[in-house]
């Protein structure tokens with residue numbers, strides 16, 4: 001039986017999403033629709049509200065007003081672990097504690113991350129070893145097999161970010177929420193992460209906050225541009241980067257420059 005894709009609701013949707021901090025409106029009535037299978041970027045100049053929207057979607061912050069829907073169902077009151085159980089998973093930076101574990105151990109911990117209420121961190125090696133095979137598979141998926149036994153703290157920065165993707169994939173997400181996956185990377189690492197996101201996004205939906213417009217132009221099907229907490233424009237890279245309002249908001253940066261962004265992106 002064929003399914004009419006246009007009839008299905010967006011995978012992730014916000015309606016009038018609003019967040020105020022002591023009277024200051026950081027996110028102002030945002031209506032966002034993320035379609036199934038898309039890599040969708042949230043971009044905007046500094047202070048536009050990207051991180052706040054991301055934190056609202058991932059349940060790190062409660063909204064002041066508005067609704068969040070997952071596959072048409074309201075998830076506004078749910079907690080982070082509850083939405084993770086539904087398949088909506090945020091990537092996590094490897095914390096200081098986890099930095100002193102090997103790459104394999106990190107993925108193994110992720111594989112038994114708390115999706116329910118009981119979570120026993122200190123499990124015996126015997127209990128954990130069946131997870132090794134799956135953990136290694138995930139490391140292979142992100143190109144880190146050779147780092148399996150390396151302490152995370154000793155891994156190069158770009159590889160650490162790839163490890164974060166592996167720990168996210170461990171939860172078998174339907175929708176991956178990525179917070180600036182290429183932040184602070186050199187060109188070589190950026191290229192590797194772009195290829196990696198492309199690969200792991202197959203059969204999934206990705207929403208990412210990203211500053212690097214070249215990354216956005218190479219990866220994303222749809223882009224939402226935020227400015228001063230509100231949606232300024234939405235569309236594919238070509239249309240948003242040519243939008244005069246976006247160019248004005250980005251004045252002095254890649255999009256705002258006179259040079260065509262597509263030329264810049266491929267440079």
Ligand SMILES: Nc1ncnc2c1ncn2[C@@H]1O[C@H](COP(=O)(O)OP(=O)(O)OP(=O)(O)O)[C@@H](O)[C@H]1O
Pocket residue numbers: 021024025026044045046047048049050051052053
């Ligand atoms: N906890 C908070 N309390 C008060 N104001 C906040 C808080 N978090 C964010 N803001 C303000 O809300 C606005 C949006 O911030 P946000 O970090 O979401 O923007 P952003 O688009 O992610 O910016 P950047 O690209 O610089 O990270 C900013 O003016 C910021 O100062």
